[in-house]
Amino acid sequence: MPRNRRPQDREEKREEILAVAQRLFIDDGYESTSMGRIAKHAGVTVNTIYWYFRDKDDLLIAVLDRLLTEALAQYATIADRPLNERLLWAVDQLERLHGLVNTVHTRAAASPAVHAWHTGFHELAETLIADDLRKAGAAEADLPAMIAIGTFVIEGLLTHRRDEAGKRAVIDLLVHRLTTTPTRT
Amino acid sequence: MPRNRRPQDREEKREEILAVAQRLFIDDGYESTSMGRIAKHAGVTVNTIYWYFRDKDDLLIAVLDRLLTEALAQYATIADRPLNERLLWAVDQLERLHGLVNTVHTRAAASPAVHAWHTGFHELAETLIADDLRKAGAAEADLPAMIAIGTFVIEGLLTHRRDEAGKRAVIDLLVHRLTTTPTRT
DNA sequence: ACCTGAACACCGTTCAAGT
DNA sequence: ACCTGAACACCGTTCAAGT
Numbered sequence: 108m109p110r111n112r113r114p115q116d117r118e119e120k121r122e123e124i125l126a127v128a129q130r131l132f133i134d135d136g137y138e139s140t141s142m143g144r145i146a147k148h149a150g151v152t153v154n155t156i157y158w159y160f161r162d163k164d165d166l167l168i169a170v171l172d173r174l175l176t177e178a179l180a181q182y183a184t185i186a187d188r189p190l191n192e193r194l195l196w197a198v199d200q201l202e203r204l205h206g207l208v209n210t211v212h213t214r215a216a217a218s219p220a221v222h223a224w225h226t227g228f229h230e231l232a233e234t235l236i237a238d239d240l241r242k243a244g245a246a247e248a249d250l251p252a253m254i255a256i257g258t259f260v261i262e263g264l265l266t267h268r269r270d271e272a273g274k275r276a277v278i279d280l281l282v283h284r285l286t287t288t289p290t291r292t
Numbered sequence: 293m294p295r296n297r298r299p300q301d302r303e304e305k306r307e308e309i310l311a312v313a314q315r316l317f318i319d320d321g322y323e324s325t326s327m328g329r330i331a332k333h334a335g336v337t338v339n340t341i342y343w344y345f346r347d348k349d350d351l352l353i354a355v356l357d358r359l360l361t362e363a364l365a366q367y368a369t370i371a372d373r374p375l376n377e378r379l380l381w382a383v384d385q386l387e388r389l390h391g392l393v394n395t396v397h398t399r400a401a402a403s404p405a406v407h408a409w410h411t412g413f414h415e416l417a418e419t420l421i422a423d424d425l426r427k428a429g430a431a432e433a434d435l436p437a438m439i440a441i442g443t444f445v446i447e448g449l450l451t452h453r454r455d456e457a458g459k460r461a462v463i464d465l466l467v468h469r470l471t472t473t474p475t476r477t
Numbered sequence: 478a479c480c481t482g483a484a485c486a487c488c489g490t491t492c493a494a495g496t
Numbered sequence: 497a498c499c500t501g502a503a504c505a506c507c508g509t510t511c512a513a514g515t
Contacts, residue, residue: 117478136401142508152481154510163508209397212451216321216391229452251458252465256445259452263444266397267414273436280437289472302497327489337500339491348489 121159124149129170133203137167137210164218171211171224174204190239191282198264198274205265232258243286253285306344309334314355318388322352322395349403352395356409359389375424376467383449383459390450417443428471438470 127149131140142163146153160166178200185196201208211228214221236257237250245253260281264274312334316325327348331338345351363385370381386393396413399406421442422435430438445466449459 120479138398138402141506143506153508154482155480157509158479206401209394209401212394213323213398216394217324249465252461255448255452255454255458255462256441256466259445259448260441263440263447267440267444269440273440276437277440280434281441284469284474287474289469289474305498326487328487338489339501340499342490343498 124151124156124159125166125169125173128166129173132167132170132207132210136206137214164214164221167210167214168220168224171207171228174207175228190243190286191278194261194278194282195275198261198278201265202268205268208262208265229258232261240285245286257281257285309336309341309344310351310354310358313351314358317352317355317392317395321391322399349399349406352399353405353409356392356396356413359392360413375428375471376463379446379463379467380460383446383463386450387453390453393447393450414443417446425470430471442466442470 124145128140128145131145131148142153142156145166146156149156156166160169181200182193182197185193188196211221211225215225216222233254236254240250240253240257241247260277264277269277309330313325313330316330316333327338327341330351331341334341341351345354366385367378367382370378373381396406396410400410401407418439421439425435425438425442426432445462449462454462
């Protein structure tokens with residue numbers, strides 16, 4: 108059974124470790140997943156992981172990039188739907204990653220690399236939300252605060268789960284209140 | 293130098309360990325603070341800590357209760373100020389605890405005791421916010437979604453720091469949009 | 478270039494023993 | 497009741513050595 112030569116092999120093996128790490132990080136959590144268990148599931152020794160990744164945080168970042176790429180590709184599929192539908196869809200998709208959201212926040216305090224990833228992610232998310240709010244006719248002066256509120260509510264929905272009706276109520280109210288002009292009562 | 297007898301002593305020592313743990317958890321983070329370092333700073337052996345607290349999560353919960361009690365006492369001081377001022381004040385006060393906010397979310401996944409504390413805390417926070425929104429004349433049907441949005445935005449402000457003007461802009465916009473009736477543009 | 482066995486320093490927690 | 501010294505099982509990471 109002949110195997111491919113070098114550069115091909117390398118990517119394959121890296122991908123295999125990455126796939127194992129992703130599954131364990133999502134299912135069991137980053138903290139509960141030891142390098143030893145990842146190695147065992149991938150059929151290698153711990154040291155081998157360190158040949159492909161600098162450390163456990165580097166492995167985390169690789170997993171996050173993998174998930175982000177996948178999520179963006181799927182997001183392109185529904186880019187034409189109304190804002191609230193898209194937000195609900197995003198929350199539904201990302202909900203299973205709620206453990207990783209916390210992990211990123213926690214590790215960002217200790218790892219500069221994770222911190223940088225977190226910053227980059229927020230910049231990306233804010234760009235996407237800003238586009239939407241502008242199209243909905245939001246006042247330019249209110250944009251930064253609106254973006255923050257939008258981001259925080261989505262993050263909150265990911266980390267504090269509720270049922271489908273609850274999620275929809277929060278998102279619909281949010282979108283309604285942010286995209287209509289208020290009048291004094 | 294005669295010391296007090298038993299029950300007094302016990303509380304004192306427990307408090308001392310607690311005070312040390314609180315300072316280290318806040319300054320260096322929960323993960324970076326080992327039981328060994330807490331013991332050293334408190335002038336005892338690690339095992340002694342386990343005489344007063346079940347485990348590290350139990351110590352965390354005791355610290356959280358200590359901080360919550362203190363925060364509620366201070367909050368009573370400004371209970372008559374307008375909603376947005378009170379929210380800004382709360383964020384300013386709790387900002388230094390942003391590491392613990394993440395810690396609670398992370399540990400809640402692994403420790404049922406921390407999970408229970410987190411649930412209780414949210415119930416308390418939601419009660420406070422609900423009172424305010426009712427007084428501001430919010431429609432009863434919108435309350436749950438509004439409470440969620442308010443909670444998530446406060447939590448977001450604690451974990452994603454910005455300058456004083458940024459915080460004020462987010463809170464003012466939030467309060468304005470939640471406490472006025474929207475009309476179609 | 479790639480992988481391993483064995484070690485290192487550290488972690489939270491426990492136990493048997495002391496007073 | 498309170499506290500300790502010593503150990504336990506585990507952790508992320510590294511090193512010297514192999515191919």
